[in-house]
Amino acid sequence: MEQPEPDSSQAGGQTPAAIWTVQGQSVVKPGNDRFTIAGTEVWRANEDRFHINQKPDRLLAAVADGAGASGLFCGAWAETLVSRLPDDPLQTLTALDSWMAGFCLDFGRNQAAATAGRQHSKLVREGSCSTLTACWLKTTDFGCHLHWLGYGDSPLLLLDRTDGAPDRLLEWHPRPLRLLQRDPHLLNWKDVPTDAGFRSGTLNLERRTCMILATDAVGLYLLSCYHAQNARLTGSSSAHQSFLHEFEEMQDRKGGRRDLVGQPSGFFSSEIQSLRQALLTETSFAIWLTDRYQKGLIANDDATVIIIDVEFPEPEMLQTPLLTSEASP
Numbered sequence: 001m002e003q004p005e006p007d008s009s010q011a012g013g014q015t016p017a018a019i020w021t022v023q024g025q026s027v028v029k030p031g032n033d034r035f036t037i038a039g040t041e042v043w044r045a046n047e048d049r050f051h052i053n054q055k056p057d058r059l060l061a062a063v064a065d066g067a068g069a070s071g072l073f074c075g076a077w078a079e080t081l082v083s084r085l086p087d088d089p090l091q092t093l094t095a096l097d098s099w100m101a102g103f104c105l106d107f108g109r110n111q112a113a114a115t116a117g118r119q120h121s122k123l124v125r126e127g128s129c130s131t132l133t134a135c136w137l138k139t140t141d142f143g144c145h146l147h148w149l150g151y152g153d154s155p156l157l158l159l160d161r162t163d164g165a166p167d168r169l170l171e172w173h174p175r176p177l178r179l180l181q182r183d184p185h186l187l188n189w190k191d192v193p194t195d196a197g198f199r200s201g202t203l204n205l206e207r208r209t210c211m212i213l214a215t216d217a218v219g220l221y222l223l224s225c226y227h228a229q230n231a232r233l234t235g236s237s238s239a240h241q242s243f244l245h246e247f248e249e250m251q252d253r254k255g256g257r258r259d260l261v262g263q264p265s266g267f268f269s270s271e272i273q274s275l276r277q278a279l280l281t282e283t284s285f286a287i288w289l290t291d292r293y294q295k296g297l298i299a300n301d302d303a304t305v306i307i308i309d310v311e312f313p314e315p316e317m318l319q320t321p322l323l324t325s326e327a328s329p
Contacts, residue, residue: 018144018205019313020059020137023279024050024306030290031300044068047075048215048304051082060085062134063304065154065215067186070129072119073111077128080107081187089136089147093198096149104189127190133173133213137308143206144310150174150199153184155219157226161208161309167269169226169243170209173199177246180220210272211308217301221292222271223247229268276307 028046047066053059062082066074084103090096108127115123131152138145150156150173158171174180185197212222227247230240278288285305292298 017139019311021309022052022061023276024052025279025282025285026050026304027282027286027289029301030293045075046302047078048302049078049082050304050306057139059137061213061306061308063154063213063215063306065131067129071126072123073128074130077189078130081130081132085134090149091147091200093193093195096193108189127188129186129188131184132187135211143204146203146205148201151185151187151193151197153180153216155214157212157222159210161210170239171201177250180216181250205310207312209310213306215304217299218303218305221298225268225271279305279307
């Protein structure tokens with residue numbers, strides 16, 4: 001299936017209670033490689049996918065990391081997961097399982113019918129694998145209601161952006177963070193999802209908030225930036241202290257599947273602003289990613305990011321018509 005069009009991935013939504021802006025891009029790993037099929041050189045394809053679906057009073061956003069090292073057709077499976085998400089949130093493991101039951105076997109049969117020989121045997125044996133991280137936003141009389149889910153290790157960061165204060169982490173996924181160093185739990189059309197891989201949460205948003213959904217390499221980098229900026233912050237919340245404990249525990253466990261590549265020296269808030277600018281086009285995001293990869297800060301992996309900024313304007317601001325949709329350059 002096709003990736004979302006990269007140059008139409010920025011949009012905004014408005015209600016009398018809240019305004020949000022959304023940006024998302026996905027690019028192949030900066031140090032891409034190639035292989036040979038029947039004498040023809042083929043570059044490896046990006047197996048990440050993302051999806052943004054917006055309506056006047058609600059927003060659905062999702063990222064999926066097709067695990068190409070496990071099974072076959074993982075990019076197509078990731079696309080199926082993000083594009084088939086329902087308008088209403090999947091709040092439980094049972095709901096996730098029931099939703100997948102509506103299409104997963106058809107996906108497997110269709111892919112199996114298109115394969116033969118060793119490829120067919122591998123598909124039947126291993127299936128297709130992907131993470132999934134998604135969030136549903138809906139405006140209410142009291143602000144904005146958020147529901148999110150995560151299956152696997154594609155990170156989610158939820159940040160308080162109240163005026164006059166640095167970005168403060170309210171919630172994150174995966175937890176504990178050391179799961180980023182292990183082989184992740186993955187959704188597979190041939191397997192039933194398990195409780196060990198599933199996390200979800202709900203929150204009523206009443207002040208400026210930023211949500212970041214990302215695949216693992218770029219997500220781990222952003223978590224590292226947050227730690228670098230806030231490790232010595234005093235008088236912080238219990239959530240912040242929990243994050244520091246989890247992050248430092250992850251740092252101490254060397255030799256995992258994905259150790260920290262390098263220690264960022266910049267400020268998290270300015271790096272997020274730089275990322276917002278980079279997400280305007282696929283090309284600028286690829287340049288942003290390559291720069292940090294060449295500095296040894298981000299692992300060589302496909303990268304996908306969605307940033308959602310939620311604002312709560314003063315009543316007088318709502319008397320002026322606001323742009324509800326805009327296209328990238």
